[in-house]
Amino acid sequence: MISGARYGGELFWSRLRAVICILAVLYLVAPLIIVLIISFSSAPFLTFPPPGFSMQWYQNLFGDPTWFGSLLTSVKILVPTAIIATAIGTAASYGLARSNFIGKPLVTGFLMAPMVVPVIIVAIGVFGVFRKVGLFGNLSGLIIAHTVLTVPYVVATVSAALTVVDQRLEQAAMTLGATPLVTFRRITLPLILPAILSGLLFAMVISFDELVVSLFISTPTVRPVTVQMWSNIRGAVDPTIAAVATIIFLFSLLALVADIIARKRTRLES
Amino acid sequence: MHGISMDKESTTIATLELRDVRKLYGATAAVDGVNLTLKRGEFLTFLGPSGSGKTTTLAMVAGLQTPTSGRIILDGQPLDPLPPYRRNIGMVFQHYALFPHMTVAKNIAFPLEMRKIDGEERKRRVAEALRLVGLPDFGDRFPNQLSGGQQQRVALARAMVFQPPLLLMDEPLGALDKKLREQMQLEILRLHRDLGMSILYVTHDQEEALVMSDRIAVFNDGRIQQIGSAEELYERPISRFVAGFLGESNMIRGKVVALDSGDCVLESRHGRLRAFNTAKLKTGDQAVVAVRPERLTITDPSIERENLVKGRVVEVIYLGQSRKYVLKTEDNAEMTVLQQAQDAEKHSINPGDEICLEWRGRESNALAAEG
Known part of the structure; x- marks a missing residue:
């Protein structure tokens, strides 16, 4: 009897926990869902629930040169940013993981700083410097700034993977005749590749999503989509912004799924 | 894998020499002046407790650690300027270190690939190596699909397939259970005999060292305490x-x-003792007599003579083929005696019995009391 009552009590608590979890998830996801629904609205302004269904805001997004241009600018920034940040971040992680030198914590801290320093501080700094060196209002400047912001994410994921890779595998490869470069290419790289891809995806998503620094160093001619959204929302607000938000959301979701698949594959291999 | 069997003549040529090799980590010496010569085709074991410097010494031979001072010479060539990938020394790691993303065959082919051995020759050698370690049909498997013993064999095959003149093994059987370990010991010995390569083997398992080695180097505190055959080390x-x-x-x-003619005569609480003067002691030195449990015999105490110790049995341990008695002597020191089952069954000895032990002086060693 006692154990039955206790079992009943446990059941109650586990159900309560489930309900709380579902509510929490709803709370987090609801705004996204609402934006997603509004992006298909037939009304010319942001309203919920929408009076009817239409694809006009997506048509507007891809048809309007300002919107489409800014979307294109974002892609032009995020692709090189992700590639450069992944290369730099991977190299830095490897160097930090496999060597010991004076000032190593300092270098690590320096690399990771953009993750902890308030973005607005970074933005002001970047703004001040880039204006003087001709990186203001052009793609190169935005790519460099986004690279600085995304490198820490690559370093974090790749470093975590490197601590898992047994260093004796690299040592074994060397005793078998592989130079350090060959060892990295044939042993280390394949083993940390999922983490590198994950870092690449992270970098893309963060660059795509970045607003604050972009706001400071972009101009109306070179304007990523987030900045366009920002200026749009302060003027005439129409559901095009919801369509953009939906696209960014789907892009992040896609990256997340790709990451999960990559991780699953590694687990199967190791 | 062919034709590396060595004739008697070349067995005297040294292949590896360590001269006063030191490795400091800050102020502490992990390896503190190691000297040794490994003969061609010899199986030499580094035996010692963990942290005694044996693995560090091995890593320096492999090139994975750099000596602080001293020289390592392989076949007359100094190894120190060479990075590990130019040393052409095979190494088997404690946890096998097989590449998890490559099949068994790819793992074994790796050193051949590094040496630009391609095509049929590579295939043939990989197949040969797999056959040699008794895994001919395992080439397409991945390491995580193999048992510990099988992984160990693959690691062995990978370290030998490029026919290095010297093979280093760092506690290769440490992760295996006892039965498998004994089986692998014999297989490694067979491969060593068949292929004739020199082997440096690290272990902290003394039984393993006794079974496998031509010579054993006992490490402690970063130094070789003694080097010699198993018998020399055990008896003297x-x-x-x-x-x-x-x-x-x-x-x-x-x-x-x-x-007295190679022996020490000592005065102790148990009267006069005689032992072989192994540590070259002088009259007046403080010493210990070291005597193996199996060298002690149970005897009649009535006649006073040398090498006689009395004690009370506190424990009788049944070991199947033998019996072990733990004694407390008059001065409250503990002694153990080992008797073969047949001898032990002649007289029944129980805890509480007073017995008397004796041994032949030549079968014990007089050693310095300190160190």
Whole structure:
């Protein structure tokens, strides 16, 4: 009897926990869902629930040169940013993981700083410097700034993977005749590749999503989509912004799924 | 894998020499002046407790660690300027270190690939190596699909397939259970005999060292305490550490009162003792007599003579083929005696019995009391 009552009590608590979890998830996801629904609205302004269904805001997004241009600018920034940040971040992680030198914590801290320093501080700094060196209002400047912001994410994921890779595998490869470069290419790289891809995806998503620094160093001619959204929302607000938000959301979701698949594959291999 | 069998002539040529090799980590010496010569085709084991410097020494030979000072010479060539990938030394790691993303065949082919051996030759050699370690049909598997013993064989095949003149093994059987370990010991010995390569083997398992080695180097505190054949080390340990680490020894304190044709005569609480002067002691030295449990015999105490110790049995341990008795002597020191089952069954000995032990002086060693 006692154990039955206790079992009943446990059941109650586990159900309560489930309900709380579902509510929490709803709370987090609801705004996204609402934006997603509004992006298909037939009304010319942001309203919920929408009076009817239409694809006009997506048509507007891809048809309007300002919107489409800014979307294109974002892609032009995020692709090189992700590639450069992944290369730099991977190299830095490897160097930090496999060597010991004076000032190593300092270098690590320096690399990771953009993750902890308030973005607005970074933005002001970047703004001040880039204006003087001709990186203001052009793609190169935005790519460099986004690279600085995304490198820490690559370093974090790749470093975590490197601590898992047994260093004796690299040592074994060397005793078998592989130079350090060959060892990295044939042993280390394949083993940390999922983490590198994950870092690449992270970098893309963060660059795509970045607003604050972009706001400071972009101009109306070179304007990523987030900045366009920002200026749009302060003027005439129409559901095009919801369509953009939906696209960014789907892009992040896609990256997340790709990451999960990559991780699953590694687990199967190791 | 062919034709590396060595004739008698070349067995005297040294292949590896370590001269005063040191490795410091800050102010502490992990390896503190190691000297040794490994002969061609020899199986030499580094035996010692963990942290005694044996693995560090091995890593320096492989090139994975850089000596702080000293020289390592392979076949007359100094190894120190060479990075590990130019040394052409095979190494088997403690946890196998197989590449998890490559099949067994790819793992074994890796050193051949690095040496630009391609096509049919590579295939043939991989197949040969797999056959040699008894895994001919395992080429397409991944390491995680193999048992520990099988992984160990693959690691062995990978380290041998490029026919290095020297093979290093760092506690290769440490992760296997006892039965598999004994089986692998014999297989490694067979491969060593068949292929004739020189082997440096690291272990902290003294039994393994006794079974496998031509010679054993006992490490402690970063130094080689003694190097010699298993029999030399077991029968004539030159220090208390070696006597205690390799096998079991009873230690009886005493003072050297005379030297007599290679023996020490000592005065102790148990009267006069005689032991072989292994540590080259002088009259007046504080010493211990180290005597193996199996060298002690149970005897009649009525006649006073040398090498006689009385004690009370406190424990009788049944070991199947033998019996072990633990004694407390008059001065409250512990001694152990090992008797073969047949001898033990002649007289029944129980806890509480007073017995008397004796041994032949030549079968015990007089060693310095310290160190």
